[in-house]
Amino acid sequence: MREPEAEPAGERANTVSEPVLVCRGLTKRYGDRVAVDGVSFEVAAGECYGLLGPNGAGKTTTISLVCGLLNGDGGEVTVEGNPVTLRSLEAKARIGYVPQDIALYPDLDARENLKFFGRLYGLKGAVLDARVTAALEVVGLADRSSEKIERYSGGMKRRANIAAGLLHEPALLVLDEPTVGVDPQSRHAILETVHELATQGVAVLYTTHYMEEAERLCDRVGIIDEGRLEAEGTRRELVARLGQRDRLRIGVVGEGRSLVERCRERFPEAEVIVNDGVVELLAAGGRRLLADLVREAEAVGVEITGVEVIEPDLEAVFLHLTGKALRD
Amino acid sequence: MRAALQIARNDLSRRLRDRTALVIAFVAPVALAGIMGVTFGSGDNTALVKIAVADADNTPQTQFFIDRVLDSMSLGGGVAVVRLTDVAEARRLYEQHGVAAAIELMPGSARQLRLGSRPLIDRQSSRTRPLGKAVSDGFFAAATVRSLTLQLILTTLANDRVPPPQVLAAAVDPANSATRARIADDPVNRRASPLGYYAPAMGIVFLFLSVGGAANSVLAERAAGTMARLRAAPIGLGAVVAGKTISILTLMLASMLSLWGATSALFHAHWGDPVAVLALIAATTASIAAIGLFVTASAKTEAMAQAATGGLAFVLAIFGGNFFPPGSLPPALEKLALLTPNGWALDGFTTLTLDAGRFGDIVRPVVVLTIIAAVAGTAGIIRFRRVMAVA
Numbered sequence A: 001m002r003e004p005e006a007e008p009a010g011e012r013a014n015t016v017s018e019p020v021l022v023c024r025g026l027t028k029r030y031g032d033r034v035a036v037d038g039v040s041f042e043v044a045a046g047e048c049y050g051l052l053g054p055n056g057a058g059k060t061t062t063i064s065l066v067c068g069l070l071n072g073d074g075g076e077v078t079v080e081g082n083p084v085t086l087r088s089l090e091a092k093a094r095i096g097y098v099p100q101d102i103a104l105y106p107d108l109d110a111r112e113n114l115k116f117f118g119r120l121y122g123l124k125g126a127v128l129d130a131r132v133t134a135a136l137e138v139v140g141l142a143d144r145s146s147e148k149i150e151r152y153s154g155g156m157k158r159r160a161n162i163a164a165g166l167l168h169e170p171a172l173l174v175l176d177e178p179t180v181g182v183d184p185q186s187r188h189a190i191l192e193t194v195h196e197l198a199t200q201g202v203a204v205l206y207t208t209h210y211m212e213e214a215e216r217l218c219d220r221v222g223i224i225d226e227g228r229l230e231a232e233g234t235r236r237e238l239v240a241r242l243g244q245r246d247r248l249r250i251g252v253v254g255e256g257r258s259l260v261e262r263c264r265e266r267f268p269e270a271e272v273i274v275n276d277g278v279v280e281l282l283a284a285g286g287r288r289l290l291a292d293l294v295r296e297a298e299a300v301g302v303e304i305t306g307v308e309v310i311e312p313d314l315e316a317v318f319l320h321l322t323g324k325a326l327r328d
Numbered sequence B: 001m002r003a004a005l006q007i008a009r010n011d012l013s014r015r016l017r018d019r020t021a022l023v024i025a026f027v028a029p030v031a032l033a034g035i036m037g038v039t040f041g042s043g044d045n046t047a048l049v050k051i052a053v054a055d056a057d058n059t060p061q062t063q064f065f066i067d068r069v070l071d072s073m074s075l076g077g078g079v080a081v082v083r084l085t086d087v088a089e090a091r092r093l094y095e096q097h098g099v100a101a102a103i104e105l106m107p108g109s110a111r112q113l114r115l116g117s118r119p120l121i122d123r124q125s126s127r128t129r130p131l132g133k134a135v136s137d138g139f140f141a142a143a144t145v146r147s148l149t150l151q152l153i154l155t156t157l158a159n160d161r162v163p164p165p166q167v168l169a170a171a172v173d174p175a176n177s178a179t180r181a182r183i184a185d186d187p188v189n190r191r192a193s194p195l196g197y198y199a200p201a202m203g204i205v206f207l208f209l210s211v212g213g214a215a216n217s218v219l220a221e222r223a224a225g226t227m228a229r230l231r232a233a234p235i236g237l238g239a240v241v242a243g244k245t246i247s248i249l250t251l252m253l254a255s256m257l258s259l260w261g262a263t264s265a266l267f268h269a270h271w272g273d274p275v276a277v278l279a280l281i282a283a284t285t286a287s288i289a290a291i292g293l294f295v296t297a298s299a300k301t302e303a304m305a306q307a308a309t310g311g312l313a314f315v316l317a318i319f320g321g322n323f324f325p326p327g328s329l330p331p332a333l334e335k336l337a338l339l340t341p342n343g344w345a346l347d348g349f350t351t352l353t354l355d356a357g358r359f360g361d362i363v364r365p366v367v368v369l370t371i372i373a374a375v376a377g378t379a380g381i382i383r384f385r386r387v388m389a390v391a
Helices: A059-066 A108-122 A127-139 A154-165 A184-199 A213-218 A236-239 A257-266 A285-297 A314-322 B002-017 B020-042 B060-075 B087-095 B109-114 B128-159 B167-174 B196-222 B228-234 B235-267 B274-298 B301-318 B331-337 B340-352 B359-390
Strands: A019-030 A033-044 A049-051 A076-079 A095-098 A172-176 A203-208 A220-223 A228-233 A244-250 A271-275 A278-284 A302-312 B047-056 B079-084 B101-105 B119-124
Touching: A019 A059, A019 B060, A033 A059, A033 A076, A033 A203, A033 A220, A033 B235, A049 A184, A049 A213, A059 A172, A059 A203, A095 A154, A095 B228, A108 A127, A108 A154, A108 B002, A127 A154, A127 A184, A127 B020, A154 A184, A172 A184, A172 A244, A184 A213, A203 A278, A213 A244, A213 A314, A220 A236, A220 A314, A228 A314, A236 A314, A236 B047, A244 A285, A257 A271, A257 A278, A257 A285, A271 B060, A278 A285, A278 B331, A278 B359, A285 A302, A314 B020, B002 B020, B020 B196, B047 B060, B047 B087, B047 B128, B060 B101, B060 B109, B060 B128, B079 B087, B087 B101, B087 B119, B087 B196, B101 B128, B109 B274, B119 B128, B196 B228, B196 B235, B196 B301, B196 B340, B235 B274, B235 B359, B274 B340, B274 B359, B301 B331, B301 B340, B331 B340
Parallel strands: A033 A228, A049 A203, A049 A220, A095 A172, A172 A203, B047 B079, B047 B101
Antiparallel strands: A019 A033, A019 A076, A220 A228, A244 A278, A244 A302, A271 A278, B101 B119
């Protein structure tokens, strides 16, 4: 299996084809609160599309609309051309849903769980047995299939949860934060599995609030906040929105207020913020300002404890677009 | 339908595995049968109520009088009469709860009869023993109505003459009696027993108590997250609710059938015509399952659903008459009972076990219970679909 890191965001775009999932103007309201506000995006076969946003951004509601768990207040979803609603059985048969919670019966073993859910998708007999075995092999649980889910570790439960979404060989695999609360090893295994499935031609919609996962796994990323899709594109396209701005992080003793004021006078083109003993300076070609910045710190008598130059990443894009950090 | 059956099968197999199905369907009903069998005695004990009739004079006239009055009441096999000649013994039995009522023909009753008057009758009864009170009141009323006719008979007997047939017929014709006990007197009904009545009565209460737990599995699926996966599957919301309902119905049917089997096999309780009993059990179970489904669908949490179904079980049992002997409810409460599924179910079971009814006699309760099941079930399914649509 190929390491996902070797082919980061956007690099697999040449393998994608016709859109499997099409969302147009998705809207969902709960009373006065708009949970999803006119969200539109597409996911092609073989593409992994990431919805990146903090908790409460509207990712799970968007996924619920995509999977036909909720009826929306506006917009439309189609999977392979079939509209998705609560009652659209044809479209649902082509979607593999992996919810954020472990949606398995803890008192049944993995094989029993998968057989039950497989039957709901019309599988039976030898075909069902073969699909269950194959799904368990994909997630690396074939040798533990006779153990009850309640005896699994958190990571194994997550992998079994994914297997239940693969049984019917869906055209679209929807995963809602599948790595929450798992150890690094299991996370790595899950990301590898998802990457492999996309390579095999499955369209993947993947939500996460982990910037690293989106960067590592997804061909394209949609940045969602407060129900709105703020931007979407490959990692390169999104980072380019920052205008090649570097982020300089300077650790200081004390509050560093005097340094911030000095920086704002000296570098008016830069965005300067201070937070908990760290002064951040965001500017195009920011690394060229590093020497001047150190001199200004000496001039105002601020003691520097550390200096870091950060390449633009999705976290910076998110900060730029929404004015807040991903984990706010 | 296939998906609904798969969901029901999965639900039942999980309940079998964690033994809740065994408890609801077999262990609890058999235990309930055992408790009631010990409490009420076996079905061979044909009496629902035992009364004492003491004849202090113990003369042919008073004995004849007592026989005719009892005959006219058509008490049947459900009432056992202990005949005594000692009034004090009758009172002692009453005070020690050996009998539900004591009727005493006091000394001088034979003379009263010879004079053409009513005998001197004293009664020991209480509202707290309603069946006994009903029988003793009935005896007193029948004795009053019969006294003139009987006096005529006794006079002719005293003169060594045979009374005219029409006089004898009038004296024993139950249709002319002032009161009638509810219990019919026929060969089948001679097997009527308290167990035959109380077993279904308590079974209904148990069904209500267990339906909450069974219906809660829908809420449990939601809490565990598996409901989301079920809803994402290409099966429709109706199949999920139908599957759960089939599972609940199966458990409850098994529970009532176990109770029927256990009370019949172990304690010889007679529930009545088997075909009619089956129909009544099916209709009763369906109505209770439907109400349980509706209540559970209206609750937000499992705890709320449990509390609601438990409370409802007791309220309906009290107003439906499950805790009272048959025929002992005041008329107003008897009407109120027919607003509950319990009341209709008991009406049917009483007809079968005490009145020796057949299938044709319980069509009305079966139809009413089926309508309750249809209305409550439809409302429950609609509510569940709404709940699942926004969950």
